[in-house]
Amino acid sequence: MNLTCRHLPGATLIAVAGQVDTTTSAQLEEYIDQHRARLDExxxxxxxxxxxLDSSGLAVLLAAAMLARAHGVGVHVTGLQAMPARLLEIxxxxxxxxxxxxVEQAIAAVADLDLVNPSEPA
Structure with a gap:
């Protein structure tokens, strides 16, 4: 698994390459926790x-979504390949x-959301 991060206005963009399974899901969770600029982004x-993507990776994704929702923001997933998309669907x-x-669509959508609902500074 390979992870990269880029900070954008109002969002943290994390690219995940390879496979997320029981041997790598904890690494993904830790990476997300360490690289998120703010919880309200x-x-x-x-x-x-x-x-x-297996169930352990899905659990990391869902935990991130719950945390984001609790802070008034969301998780935006881009570029799903067939297997991960099917797991999310079923x-x-x-x-x-x-x-x-x-990813460009998600970036534009987040920018539009931030214009409609600007977050308060932390």
Whole structure:
């Protein structure tokens, strides 16, 4: 698994490549926790290079979505390949996140959300 992070206005963008399973899901969770700039910023997760996601990785994604929702923001998932997309679909987890085809769409949507609902400074 390979992880990269980029901070954007109002959001943290994390790209996940490879596979997320029981051997790597804790690493993903720790990476998200360490690299999120603020809890009241949106989290964009680019999964365009993620070929496999198991239930432990799904649990990390759902925990991030619950935390984001508690702080008035969301988790935005982009570039889902067939297998991870199917897992989100059959588990109903797709309702906990917002899904976009491309990372640029998520970035634009977050920018629009921030214009409508600007967050208070921490």
């Amino acid at each position: 949106h989290l964009i997760i680019d999964m365009s290079e993620l070929s496999f 588990t109903g987890a797709e309702r906990a996140v917002t899904i976009y085809d491309h």
